[in-house]
Every structure is written in structure tokens, then in C-alpha cells.
Amino acid sequence: MKGSMKIEINNGRLVDAENHLDQVQPLYLADGKIVAIGRAPEGWKAGKVIDAAGKIVCPGLIDLCARLREPGLEHKATLESEMLAAVAGGVTSLVCPPDTDPVLDEPGLVEMLKRRAAALNQAHVYPLGALTAGLRGGQLSEMVELTEAGCVGFTNGDKPIADTVVLYRAMQYAATYGYCVWLRPEDAHLARGGMAHDGEVASRLGLAGIPVSAETVAISTIVTLMRDTGARVHLARLSSRLGVDLVRAAKAEGLPLTCDVGVHHLLLTDRDIGYFDSHYRFTPPLRSPSDRDALSRGVIDGTIDAICSDHTPVDEDAKNVPFGEAEPGATGLELLLPLTLKWAEQAGVSIAAALQKITAGPAGLLGLDAGKIAVAARADLCIFDPAAFWALTPQTLRSQGKNSPWLRRELQARVTHTLVNGALVFKA
Amino acid sequence: MSYHPQLSADGKLKHLLSTEGLSRAMIESILETADQFVSVGNREVKKVPLLRGKSVFNLFFENSTRTRTTFEIAAKRLSADVINLNINASSTSKGESLLDTIDNLSAMNADMFIVRHAEAGAAHLIAQHVKPGIAVINAGDGRHAHPTQGLLDMYTMRHYKKSFHHLSVAIVGDVLHSRVARSDIHALTTLGCPDVRVIGPKTLIPTEVERMGVSVFHDMYRGLEGCDVVIMLRVQNERMNGALLPSAHEFFKSYGLTSEKLARAKPDAIVMHPGPMNRGVEIDSPIADGRQSVILPQVTFGIAVRMAVMATVKGA
Amino acid sequence: MQLDAELLISALADKIGTLPPDTAMIGIHTGGAWAAERLHAKLGVALPLGKLAVTLHRDDFGKIGLHPTKKATEMPFDVEGRHILLVDDVLNTGRTLRAALNEIFDFGRPASVRLAVLVDRGRRELPFAADYIGATMTLDASQELVLKNDDNHLRFDVRTKD
Secondary structure (H helix, E strand, O other): OOOOOOEEOOOOOOEEHHHHHEEEOOOEEEOOEEEOOOOOOOOOOOOEEEEOOOOEEEOEEEEEOOOOOOOOOOOOOOOHHHHHHHHHOOOEEEOOOOOOOOOHHHHHHHHHHHHHHHHOOEEEEEEEOEEEEEHOOEOOOOOOHHHHHHHOOOOOOOOOOOOOHHHHHHHHHHHOOEEEEEEEOHHHHHHOOEEEOOOHHHHOOOEEEEHHHHHHHHHHHHHHHHHHHHOOEEEEEOOOHHHHHHHHHHHHOOOOOEEEEEEHHHHOOOHHOOOOOOOHOOOOOOOOOOHHHHHHHHHOOOOOEEEEEOOOOOEEEEEEOHHHHHOOOOOOOOOHHHHHHHHHHHHOOHHHHHHOOOHHHHHHHHHOOOOOOOOEEOOOEEEEEEEEEEEOOOOOOOOOOOOOOOOOOEEEEEEEEEEEHHHEEEOO | OOOOOOOOOOOOOOOOOOOOOOOHHHHHHHHHHHHHHHHHHHHOOOOOOOOOEEEEEEEEEEOOOOHHHHHHHHHOOOEEEEEEEEEHHHHHEEEEEOHHHHHHOOOOOOOOOEEEEEEHHHHHHHHOOOOOOEEEEEEOOOOEEOOHHHHHHHHHHHHHHOOOOOOOOEEOOOOOOOOHHHHHHHHHHHHHEEEEEEEEEHHHHOOOHHOOOOOEEOOOHHHHHOOOOEOOOOOOHHHOOOOOOHHHHHHHHHOOOOOOHHOOOOOOOOOOOOOOOOEEOEEEEEHHOOOOOOOHHHHHHHHHHHHHHHHHOOOO | OEEEHHHHHHHHHHHHHOOOOOEEEEEOOOOOHHHHHHHHOOOOOOOOOOOOOHHHHOOOOOHOOOOOOOOOOEOOOOOOOEEEEEEEEEEEEEEEEEHHHHHHHHHHEEEEEEEEEEEOOOOOOOOOOEEEEEEEEOOOOOEEEEEEEOOOOOEEEEEEEE
């Protein structure tokens, strides 16, 4: 449903690096689109005026990975709660992985998910389809049918395909149709049994390690198969310095490779695990400070195309167990903005450049005509107060996933309004 | 005083979770307290009333009759009531979570939990969760720590060698999987031991272990040169299956303690082992039973050290 | 204020007189052990002197914890069926005495235990009495009577607790 109301947003600082916008200007929306910037169109009469004084107005965030936990994992979260979390976090488009129950390997399931999501009139949902049936790493899924049902790419989720022949064929088949294959760069065997970065911290804590080679061996394999198959690949969630180096080299070669990083990996390291705090268990694991710094440099120099939240709602019961038994992951939709800006501040990156990594960057990767503030563009917008601090508590979080390293701490940057298709879908 | 979850706000020991995080003064205090309890073990009445009326729960999620028995003896010598819980057979196999099990037991007026668990960090989790006044003693959490073993190893070395300041100590074998090795290393470096060595094949040495303050040897002959103490670690059969070692036979050849290898150490070097031993795999029988072996005294000292730990965490 | 304890020890030795030949003497650390060393020599006791640390039998473990101590219990004779003379420097509430008796009984069943103290302060909290007393003294509850070993000369210090 497009907002048919005419909406005027005044006094906000419009920020869109791609379109060279960074100034305080009014914005005019009608029929679900941006109709003017800076000067009202002729005969303009606003149905609603939003005063964004002291706030930043940017394109709605595009999150490349948010688990909605539907179908099947409703004890962890529901579509309603997570879609609300998305718009509360200023996210207007999100990609959801197929690791649900049942797995998204049937067009009917994809259609149902899209319909349910669309009925909520909140963020746009772009599902990834399963690369293999049931994510079992054996039989290929019906990629053409799934694309027709609305899938924007294919992935095997967090279960790397151990059989290189299957990986090869899956990439080859996807390449037939030009589909993009999203792959977690992790060698199933080298990562097996591991729970933390294989280094000083894991050795001291007695945690089974996941070596960097689990990532680099996988990237090397994937890049080699890309050359053979011509497949387009997106690497989901880099974690290491050597991994970034391999991607940089592959891109220099001209291969159709893109990649992203989870925002937590730009801020945290294995040292943060402290006394076995399971809120710091992630997959891929948090690695050393030099890995984190290399990821940061990779985002800045463009080797890493986008930052995502890797939103993973996990119920407290699955975190309140010994580290090795805990489910990895953290809630992320509502933290993508404040954590990206926190990273930007620490890395000396401008707000505009940082926002690009969660708006235009992901949009370009997905081939979406979105993630921008421009005349005739879809009116998906996020208005936030960059100076406001807010406390992260189970009550302030809309997601059912309260699992966060920042729980009971304060974050800076608070979303006040979110608009999708020119309609106000969230107001703080 | 830096924060550690086993210390109270005023720096007293309220739990024993790891030797890491214990100050030198704290370790020495526990060892001196253990001196008193060694003498109690030599009396006709081997009990003292310090923990009378207190309930000590032995929670072993991982089987170990030996360790559980020594904790039981230690608790009983302090006049505590001891309840042994073998968790495999009970609630958690029915799906009750670790913390729910703890809550239920706390409701039965437990004063102390002695916990052995297969996962690193389990004792920390429990310690964070229990009500104030309940003490948690880590009897081994995965590969991470076995602090009472570390302390009794220190007691043993202090008994035979007096000072740590000029000691060379070698820890040999499967260091990667060893909670005893980690606890020993932290305690030794804290007590000022200047030369701690780990000896083993690359497959059994943890990544970046040098950062813990040890030097690494793959050649056991060289590694034992001039050592005052040799600690042999147990090698488990699973390591052969996990592609970490080809065979017990080959392991013994390179890393088993024989008289030939022991001759490289000082003539008065002592040989230790946390037990149970695999004779012929990590240690030759004549050495295990020989004049340099202090393996049996370790067991005796272990009771006194555990009594000292329990008395320390339960005292004000 | 200071008191010469050597005089008290001599007075106590006179009161005790001659002990039966198989009697053993035990001093309670630290002051009682010093006093017992003197008495042991003066009275010519044949059996070696026993010493008690009592730390493991105190009743205030829950309040003050266990402190490592250099003092060790030594019992160089068989307690079973033995007549024992227990020696301490000060008898006050009686709690130390209770702990000492418990510890002695851990070693066996004595035929009898008699108590000799240099000073009886009298603020009893348990029903005990000494058999031989050097001197009786009334002090405020806030005052401490501490035996000091000054270059092998024993003397009492009276101090106010802070």
C-alpha cells in the first residue's frame, strides 16, 4: 500500500552520500515517492508535516541479513515482533535467510512469507532461497521456481556445503540464470566443533577454536569455483584479515564477488568474551583485534560492500548455558544504526559514508532501486536523532531477541520516524 | 585488586573457579592453610569441625570417581554433610537446564557446590547464578581449569622444592585438552616460577600458548634439560581417533617418560602426574613407581589442599 | 601497663608443686606455649612438651574465617589414658579452653585434664574453672591482656582494643 498522503519533512539534515546530499533541507513525499527536495512542488499542500529539527533524514536502512524466525521458530520470535523491530530500527528493507522450519526451499513457503510480511505494511522483505533442498547440502533446490516466488538469491545459510562437487554444481546451475549465490565462507571440516576464534583467548579459556583457515580455505575454494562457473557470489559475514585480503585480490581480478560484515564484528573481538559470556558467541566467531581492524579498513576501502546486522533472536534459555552449548548470535535490527555510527566514530568515518554502507551499498548489491534520497525514488526513509542516548533493555527492544552484548547499556542514535512507501510506519 | 568473579568486593575468595585470577598472596595463604590440614590427616581423629552442619553437594556432570571421592573425604574431614549427585542419571537428561538444576539444589539448603562439567565456563556460569553465601568450587570444566589440582600441584612442588623462584618445570603431553596444564601454568607464573615449559607434538599444543608465559618444546630430550619438576599429563584414547596422534606406541616413543629421558632432567627432579596414569603411554612403570615419583603424595596432599580451599571459601 | 609474667610463672610453679611422673604438659599457642615452656623446665616434666594451635576448633570460624598460621599442633606423646596439665596464659571467656579440650580429645581419651593459667580475667561465657591460677585480675571488656616475649623475658601488656 502506498501512502497517498502528502508528507512534508522539515528542518531535517538530509544525508545521502551517493547523491551528494548533506544539508538541512525540506523533503516532499507523495504517492509513495519523493517528489521534491529543497523546494515544494507547485500547489503543494501537506497532509502531514514532520518536524525533523536536530535530526538526520537518511534513506531507510537496508539490512542484508535479518532472521524473522518464521516459519516454524516462533518460540524464538514471530514475524510481527521482528517486523516491528525492523522499522523501530529504521530498517525499511531486509533480506531474510532460508534457515527456518521448514526451510525456504519451496515456492509456496516463500510466497506465504512474502504475503504475510506484505500484509503488515512495514519493511520490504526479500527472502533468500535455499541453495540445496532442506539446506542439506545434497540435492539442488528449484532455483527458477524460487526466484519466481520472490527470492533474490540463494544460500545454504550457516551450513557450509561440505561436498565441493555439490558446491560446484550449485554455483554452475545458479550461474546459468545469473542468480547470485550467497555463501558463508567457512570450511565445514576446519570449523567443526569450534566455538571461538582459534587464538590466545580460546587457548587460555579452553574453548575449541575455529582457525582463520576455516574462512580462507573456503574463500579460496569459492573464488576458484567462481572462475570455473562464472557464478556471481556474495560472501556473507567476513571475519578475518586474511579473508579480507583474499576478497580484495579476487575483486582486483574482476570477479563478480561482493561481501558483507556483521556490525558486531566491526566493534568486538574475542577478548570481549571475558569470563565465558555467551552473548559474545557468534558465528563466524569474533576474532582478534588485528582481524577487527582489517575488517574496518575493508569497509572503508570498499572491499567490504555492506554492513548488516545478522539479526539472530535467541531466547535467554539458549544463552544462559555454558559457552559451548550456547546458540551463537545477537539481536541486531534495532542496533544496526547505533552500532554502525559507533563504528564510524571509532574508525574516523563520516556519518554519510557510514550510512552508505547500510543503505546504497546493500541496495546496489541487491539491484534494488532504493537506498537513496532522490526525486522519483521510493519514499523509504529513516529519521533519527544522532545525539540521543537510549538504554537497551528487554522493554525498549521490540524484537523478541533480547540477546545482546549491549543489554543494559546505553547506545547513541535513536530512530524517531520510519517511512516505507511514503507512509509513516513507525513513530517512537 | 582486579575484578574476578571468584572474589568478593573486598578481595576475599568466595568461589574457586580458576587459578588464574588468584593473587600470589592468596595462593600462598591457601597452601599454608593446607599445611595445617596435612597434620590433621596424620591424627587418629582426622576431623575438624569447621564445616559442621554445612551441606556440600558434589555435582559431577562428567564422571570421575577419583576426584569426587577426594572431595568427599575432604568435606567429611571438615565435618560437612556430603551429597553426591551424578547428573547423567538424573534431571538434565530429562531436559532440565543446568541453572534449573542448581536452583532446585539451592532450595535444598546447599552451602557449597563442587562442580565438574564437560564445558569450559560451566563453573563460572553457576557461580554467577547462585545466591550469595553459596560457594562454588570448580572440580574441572572442560579444558579450561582444574584449580584444586593446580593448587595441590603447587603444594607438592613447594613441599619438595621449597621455592618457585629458580625452578624449571616441564608439562608434558596433551596440553591442548588439559585443564590441569592451564591451571598449573597460571599458578606457576603467579608464584614467580621463571621457566615453565610445555612439551608435546604440535597437534597437542594450544595456539599462541606462549602468551600464557611458557616456552614450547617439541623435542622432549631438549625440553627436559635441567628441569626440577616433570608433570606428565594423561593422553586419552580419543586423541588417536581425532587425527591428533597416530598411536599410543608412537606417542610413548617421542613423549613417554622413560628413565632415559628423565636422565636429562636434574638428578633430584620430581615426577608428577594428575592421574589416572596410562602406564606405557605417557609414563613408564618403573618411573611411575620409582624414587623420583611423587604421584602418591600428590593424592594425600590433594585432600589437605581441598580442605584448605573449602575452609577458605566458607570462612568469612 | 605492663606486668612481669616471669613472677607469675614462678608463683604458679609453687602452687602446682610436684606432678605425678607420667603427667604430660600441653601449652596453648602462643602465650600458653611460652608459659608452658618455662613451667615444663621448672617442674622437670619428663615427657616432651605438647602444643596446641586450636585454630581448627575455634567457634568463630563463621565470623572471622580461617587464617593461615605458623603455629602447629604438636602432640609428642600418647594422649590415651594420660594425665594432662594444660597451660594457657589468660583464661577469660573459656572459648579457647573449649576448643583446646576438643582438640586434645581428637588425639585420644585422657585420664584427666587439669588447667593452669597465669591470669584468670573472669569474664566467663562457658562453665569452666582453672585448677591453678597465678593471679586474678578484673579488666574492662574493652581491654586486652597480651603476653609478649621480649628477648626471652615474658611480660603482659594491657591494651585497649581499637
